[in-house]
Amino acid sequence: MQKPVTPHGPNEQFTVQLAQHGLFLRGRGGKRLESRLANLSGLKLAGFDLSKSTLLACNLSQADLQRCRFVEADLSNSLFIGSDLKHCDFTRANLRGARFYKSDLQQAKLDGSDLRVGSFTLHRQGKNGDEVVSREYITDLSYCNMEEASLQDAVLRKARLRGVNLRNADLGSADLSDSDLTGVILLGARMQGANFLNANIAEAVFTVDDQARRIFHGLPAFQEHLKMLAEVDRIVARHEAWVESRGKEGQRADFVGKALRGVDLRGRELSAISFRGADLTGAKLAHAKLAASDFHAATLAYTDLSGADLRGASFENATLRHTVLEAADLGDLELARGGRLPARFGGATLEWVALTNVQVPPGRLDGATLRDCALPPLVG
CATH class of the missing domain: 2.160.20.80 (E3 ubiquitin-protein ligase SopA)
Structure with a gap:
């Protein structure tokens, strides 16, 4: 198996975890991959199957993850800033609070994924004993390239998608209510059944046709x-x-x-x-x-x-x-x-x-x- 590579060289422990996860996915024992707060920035892991894994609040920024499978994975509150995620499969993944700022998600599949606001709770020791720190994170896809991506039935309520390129993307039945779509490019996007209630589409680029009039008619920016x-x-x-x-x-x-x-x-x-x-x-x-x-x-x-x-x-x-x-x-x-x-x-x-x-x-x-x-x- 190809070893995952970080800027500091092969990560032997993570390689073992991946091998165990592969056995788990094939029903041959092994162990499901679970990690929390791990720094995996710069990881080169193209083509791996990480379906059903749990990577909570992990840093996967500047990573090469193209063609990876994250089907039904829990990636809540994780960072994918500036990562290569072309052709990745995030079907039904938990992406609540994840930040994909300026990542390449061209032709990625996010059907049925959950991109709502995420929450993160951290237990730490303070001056007055144990403290519980809880914080909410808005899912951020700002300035990502999502050309020809599929987001059918995805839930993006209150998500931030400023300046995202969604040209020729499939947004069929996606929930984009209350989302920030400032400057988004929607040329050629399929939006049948999509929900844009109270979304901000200021400076958005789209073709004014019957579909746009039907979907955006109640929005002040339209x-x-x-x-x-x-x-x-x-x-x-x-x-x-x-x-x-x-x-x-x-x-x-x-x-x-x-x-x-x-x-x-x-x-x-x-x-x-x-x-x-x-x-x-x-x-x-x-x-x-x-x-x-x-x-x-x-x-x-x-x-x-x-x-x-x-x-x-x-x-x-x-x-x-x-x-x-x-x-x-x-x-x-x-x-x-x-x-x-x-x-x-x-x-x-x-x-x-x-x-x-x-x-x-x-x-x-x-x-x-x-x-x-x-x-x-x-x-x-």
Whole structure:
């Protein structure tokens, strides 16, 4: 059996406990793994079966636990901060009070798991004899990557999920009542039967469709989001009139520093608009006319710019993360008074952006930082 590895080398005692737990799971004797307040940070244990184990208030931060099985395990009040938990199976696990801050739970399975508020009781000796210290911990999944994760029937009442990526996740019949979903990404998420009663969805990114209207209709943040979308539509309509009349009618739009998360402006006339410093996370801008637009220092995470006219646009110092640029036009814009205006990416950061089907002139990405990007053959 592969030995678990910590930053200090193999942990022989824990290796023996794992072997005993494996025998227990196979019905061949052994002993169920039980641990409390253990420091297992940095543990490398990918692929192990820890189902039905008990790891109470243990520190599993910065651990490599991808593909591990924690089915029906008791992991209450444990720490998984910054851990790799891709493809893990937490089906029906007790995760009350656990903290997964900034962990990777991509395609993890948490069906039927319990992520409610957890309590922890500690008995210690004080000046006046034995003391009992009891404390509650809110389950924290903030800023985790939970793309394509399954949380069917999971109980997340009062849980903290700020900034979580739940794109294409399955939240069927999950209980998210009273939870903090500020800034969560719900694009493509399946939410049939989910309970969002009194949840905070401020700055959340989602598609406004019949499902969203049915599930979020009673939430104040949803009504504010609809008002924002209506105001953006009015501003864009005036801008389109300004472009069509060459400045004689309407008014040029200015979205400098605005929060435009999840706006749907597909196919709209947005040429020469300023989005400097704007947050366009999850915005739909496919096939929009964005020639000479300014995205300086803007946030374009999960933004759809497929087929958009981006000639002469500025992306200087912008952040493009999982941005869709397929079939976009990043060529030069010919100016009416002569000369050409190129699209600019100086100082921009591109992460997980596919550029293989984008016409990118040689040298156009000079000065940009590219991480995990699929590059076109013309990039110099």
